[in-house]
Amino acid sequence: MYLGRLHHEEGGGMQPRGIAWEFLLFCAMFPLLGLRGGCEEPSWKVVEPIYLVHSYHLDPIGTTPQSGPTVYAQHRDAVLWLEDLAQQSGMRINAFSTGLYAEGAVRSGDFSDFADFMPGGPHTLGVHLHAHHKPFDAPDAPWTWVEESPNVADPDIVRAIYEDQIFFVNELFRRNGVDPIENIIMHGSHVQLDDMSELYGTSETRSVDYPNVFTLLEGRRGIYHPYRGPASTVTGHEDPSEDEDFSAPYVHIPIVSGVIGYDEVHGPEGMVYGTVPYIKRDFILEYLEWREVERGASEEPPRIWVFGWGSHPYQTTAQSRGTDGRLVRDSWREIVSWLNEHYVEKKTPHGNEIARWANDREVEARFLEWEEAHPGVTSIDHNEEGGPRQELAFLFEPLGDAAHDGEVGDLPEGVRGERFRDSAGAFLWLLWSDVGSVVVPVGDELPFSRTVRHADGTTTSEHGETILVGETPILVFEDGSTS
Missing domain, CATH: 2.60.40 (Immunoglobulin-like)
Structure with missing residues (x-):
C-alpha cells in the first residue's frame, strides 16, 4: 500500500x-x-525523440585473389542477415564501406544488396577507410590491395587510398542508378592529411580524382547530439568545444555507445563495453537526460538527440561470439527487441515520442532544421569544464x-x-x-x-x-x- x-x-x-x-x-x-522530495510541478516541454542510429563498418576483406572472395562471401552473409533483421524490426542501417568490400560486391554482381541504402531508402551507405590502396604497378588487378601503415604521411599515398577505395563505393551508387555525387558520408578513416578539406572535397582547390563532397561525418563518441564541426574532428579530443565550429561545412553524428558484442579495439572501456547490458545502461542514462529536458528541469533548449552503437560484418557472422561468450547475432536481437518493446514509438505520459529508428540522412535533415531555428546556439551543450553538459552527471x-x-x-x-x-x-x-x-x-x-x-x-x-x-x-x- x-x-x-x-x-x-x-x-x-x-x-x-x-x-x-x-x-x-x-x-x-x-x-x-x-x-527530500515534495510535490513536484515541472514545466513539461515538447521534445523530439532520440534518433536511434548505428554504425556498420564494412571493413577490409582479404587483399589477394585467393583470400578476398572467400572473406567477402562470409561478410556478405552477415550484411544480408542484418538487412533481414532490419526488415523484421524496423531498424535502420547506416553502412560505411571500405573499397575492399565494395569491390567484392561490384565484382560479384551483388550491388543490389545496397538498393535500400540509396538516398530516399530506409538505410544509408557511406565510406569508411582503412589504409589500403591498389598496387601502383597493377591498379586494375582484381581483389588485390596493398596495406599501408595507418600513420602514413606521404600525401600521394594518402590520396591513392582515398581515390582507390572511394571509386568502388561510388560504383555501388552507379550500379544502383544513383549519381555518385550523392555519396556524401565519410565515417572515419585510418589515414589523414593536415588539411582534410582536400580529401573531403570542400577545399577551393581540388587534387583528388573523385567528384564527392563529404559533408556528413562521424561524431565524437559519447556525445548525445549532432553538431557542426571541422573536418579534422576525430575521437580523442578532451574538450568538445574544440569540435564545434558554426562556420564549418560538416555535420557530425555521434553513435554514443560501444561496438556490440565486444569492444577491445575501440576505446578505453575494455572488452565488455559493447555487450548488451552496457548498451542498455548507456541508453537508459541518455533517456533520463532526455527526460530532464522534457520535464523542464534543464534550462537548455531542446536539441536533436541520437543514440547508437557500432558493429562490423566479421563480428556478425553466424558463428561470431562476443567477449561475453554469446553469439553476437543473439545480442543484436536482444538489444533491438528491448528498444522496440520499451522505447521505440512509445510515448511518455506527456505525449512525447521517446525513440525512433533513423538513418544518418534523416538525422542530418532534422539537425539542419534545428540549426536554422536556433542560429548560434551550441548543439553540444557544454558544461563548465568544456565537456558535454549532463544534468544528471x-x-x-x-x-x-x-x-x-x-x-x-x-x-x-x-x-x-x-x-x-x-x-x-x-x-x-x-x-x-x-x-x-x-x-x-x-x-x-x-x-x-x-x-x-x-x-x-x-x-x-x-x-x-x-x-x-x-x-x-x-x-x-x-x-x-x-x-
Whole structure:
C-alpha cells in the first residue's frame, strides 16, 4: 500500500488522487522534516525523440585473389542477415564501406544488396577507410590491395587510398542508378592529411580524382547530439568545444555507445563495453537526460538527440561470439527487441515520442532544421569544464562501471526502476516517477538500510520500509556496498 500521487485534473488545477487532502500537508512537511522530495510541478516541454542510429563498418576483406572472395562471401552473409533483421524490426542501417568490400560486391554482381541504402531508402551507405590502396604497378588487378601503415604521411599515398577505395563505393551508387555525387558520408578513416578539406572535397582547390563532397561525418563518441564541426574532428579530443565550429561545412553524428558484442579495439572501456547490458545502461542514462529536458528541469533548449552503437560484418557472422561468450547475432536481437518493446514509438505520459529508428540522412535533415531555428546556439551543450553538459552527471557517477541487470518490478503505477550491478557485484537501483512524488515500499528487492544518491551528487542514509521517489531520479544502493 502506497500513499498515492498528485496529478493535474482538467480545469481543476492540482488535485489529489488515491489519498485525502492531508497528502498536500504531508508533501509540504518534507522540508520541515529534513526530507527530500515534495510535490513536484515541472514545466513539461515538447521534445523530439532520440534518433536511434548505428554504425556498420564494412571493413577490409582479404587483399589477394585467393583470400578476398572467400572473406567477402562470409561478410556478405552477415550484411544480408542484418538487412533481414532490419526488415523484421524496423531498424535502420547506416553502412560505411571500405573499397575492399565494395569491390567484392561490384565484382560479384551483388550491388543490389545496397538498393535500400540509396538516398530516399530506409538505410544509408557511406565510406569508411582503412589504409589500403591498389598496387601502383597493377591498379586494375582484381581483389588485390596493398596495406599501408595507418600513420602514413606521404600525401600521394594518402590520396591513392582515398581515390582507390572511394571509386568502388561510388560504383555501388552507379550500379544502383544513383549519381555518385550523392555519396556524401565519410565515417572515419585510418589515414589523414593536415588539411582534410582536400580529401573531403570542400577545399577551393581540388587534387583528388573523385567528384564527392563529404559533408556528413562521424561524431565524437559519447556525445548525445549532432553538431557542426571541422573536418579534422576525430575521437580523442578532451574538450568538445574544440569540435564545434558554426562556420564549418560538416555535420557530425555521434553513435554514443560501444561496438556490440565486444569492444577491445575501440576505446578505453575494455572488452565488455559493447555487450548488451552496457548498451542498455548507456541508453537508459541518455533517456533520463532526455527526460530532464522534457520535464523542464534543464534550462537548455531542446536539441536533436541520437543514440547508437557500432558493429562490423566479421563480428556478425553466424558463428561470431562476443567477449561475453554469446553469439553476437543473439545480442543484436536482444538489444533491438528491448528498444522496440520499451522505447521505440512509445510515448511518455506527456505525449512525447521517446525513440525512433533513423538513418544518418534523416538525422542530418532534422539537425539542419534545428540549426536554422536556433542560429548560434551550441548543439553540444557544454558544461563548465568544456565537456558535454549532463544534468544528471553527478547522479550517474557510480554507474560508470556498472551494467544493466534488469527492470525493477512491483512498483506503483507511474514509478520506474532499473537495476544495475557494478564491477564489485553490488546492486544499484535507479528510480524515478512520472507522476509526482510517490512513497514506494521497499518490498522484496530494495534495501531497508540504504544510501540514496541525489542529482547533485549528495547522499543521504535512510532506513525504513518506504522510499520517497520523485520525478528527479535517485540512485539507491545498500549500506555497506562499495558504490
